[in-house]
Amino acid sequence: MTETAAPDVVRSAYAQLAVTDLAKARWFWVDMLGFHVQYEDADSLYLRGTDELTHHSLVLRKGELAALDHISYRVRTPDDVDKAEKFFTELGGPVKRLKKGEGTVGVGDAVRVVDPLGFPVEFFHEIERGERLIQRYDLHRGAQIARLDHFNICTPDIPAAYAHYRSLGFGCSETIEGDEHELYAAWMYRKQTVHDVAFTGGAGPRLHHLGVATHESHQVLRTADIFGALHEEKHIERGPGRHGVSNAFYVYLRDPDGHRVEIYTSDYYTGDPDHETYRWSVHDDRRRDFWGNAVIESWYKEATPVLDLDGRQQPVSSSLLDESAVQVGADGLG
Numbered sequence: 001m002t003e004t005a006a007p008d009v010v011r012s013a014y015a016q017l018a019v020t021d022l023a024k025a026r027w028f029w030v031d032m033l034g035f036h037v038q039y040e041d042a043d044s045l046y047l048r049g050t051d052e053l054t055h056h057s058l059v060l061r062k063g064e065l066a067a068l069d070h071i072s073y074r075v076r077t078p079d080d081v082d083k084a085e086k087f088f089t090e091l092g093g094p095v096k097r098l099k100k101g102e103g104t105v106g107v108g109d110a111v112r113v114v115d116p117l118g119f120p121v122e123f124f125h126e127i128e129r130g131e132r133l134i135q136r137y138d139l140h141r142g143a144q145i146a147r148l149d150h151f152n153i154c155t156p157d158i159p160a161a162y163a164h165y166r167s168l169g170f171g172c173s174e175t176i177e178g179d180e181h182e183l184y185a186a187w188m189y190r191k192q193t194v195h196d197v198a199f200t201g202g203a204g205p206r207l208h209h210l211g212v213a214t215h216e217s218h219q220v221l222r223t224a225d226i227f228g229a230l231h232e233e234k235h236i237e238r239g240p241g242r243h244g245v246s247n248a249f250y251v252y253l254r255d256p257d258g259h260r261v262e263i264y265t266s267d268y269y270t271g272d273p274d275h276e277t278y279r280w281s282v283h284d285d286r287r288r289d290f291w292g293n294a295v296i297e298s299w300y301k302e303a304t305p306v307l308d309l310d311g312r313q314q315p316v317s318s319s320l321l322d323e324s325a326v327q328v329g330a331d332g333l334g
């Protein structure tokens with residue numbers, strides 16, 4: 001625990017992914033999913049959903065290795081960037097302050113760290129605005145993505161991940177627990193919905209998926225139909241379906257580099273100060289798919305490597321608990 005007060009995190013704000021083929025990535029994320037291009041140059045694309053008023057929620061940049069460059073949280077005030085710098089300096093990991101213009105296009109003063117879980121994370125306040133697209137229905141295309149909703153990260157030690165994000169003031173909306181209350185997964189939030197970040201047990205640090213929100217479940221179904229219609233169904237990994245945890249309607253897709261994205265809609269409000277955590281048993285077949293449909297093994301096992309602040313791939317350590325090994329019908333494994 002640090003003595004310094006935690007920065008006041010508002011929400012999960014954007015992810016920067018390295019992609020090996022920018023044109024193929026553009027086809028997937030812009031043409032198929034309908035992300036709006038806020039800015040692009042020869043090496044990168046800055047994208048946002050139709051509800052997002054800030055410059056971007058996803059940056060795709062050309063890279064040798066398909067990897068997570070960093071995830072990024074918006075903090076409430078410029079002072080919170082200073083607080084984040086002090087908070088993570090006290091934790092002892094790498095910390096890099098970036099002046100406006102030194103980091104991501106559109107973002108002002110920021111701090112990037114490698115957190116105790118091994119993830120590259122940025123905290124910023126200042127970001128440029130974009131045109132209000134909420135009612136530019138003429139520009140709503142493909143999956144009609146509204147906004148980034150959450151990061152899901154693979155980490156071997158879920159209790160450690162839970163403790164770290166609690167120290168950053170995140171609430172916990174739901175968990176998956178064993179018979180002795182061992183923690184298999186947790187969903188944690190700062191904005192008043194189910195999660196800004198969630199943890200999947202597994203070798204880590206790795207990025208499991210980005211969760212992006214649409215307004216309606218028919219847009220989730222339409223996304224699957226569009227990929228099917230174009231004979232691109234190989235990009236559909238899991239679902240459509242109804243989650244137990246979060247109650248959201250979902251489909252998981254893999255982009256041309258294998259980065260996983262979840263199209264997600266209709267979770268619930270968590271904003272009251274005494275909001276209670278809803279706890280699922282790892283033996284409940286409905287927890288991951290409310291209708292008991294099996295979770296394909298790749299969903300548990302495959303994830304995106306992450307980079308350190310110098311762009312080198314972070315080594316991973318294996319998981320302490322393996323949910324997919326639990327004899328649970330819904331997983332259809334074992």
Ligand SMILES: O=S(=O)(O)c1ccc(O)c(O)c1
Pocket residue numbers: 150152198211243244245246248262264287288289
């Ligand atoms: O599969 S789960 O119901 O546990 C689930 C719930 C919410 C999510 O965002 C998710 O990716 C997975």
Ligand SMILES: [Ca+2]
Pocket residue numbers: 233234235236237
């Ligand atoms: Ca498939």
Ligand SMILES: [Fe+2]
Pocket residue numbers: 150152198209210211262264
């Ligand atoms: Fe998710």
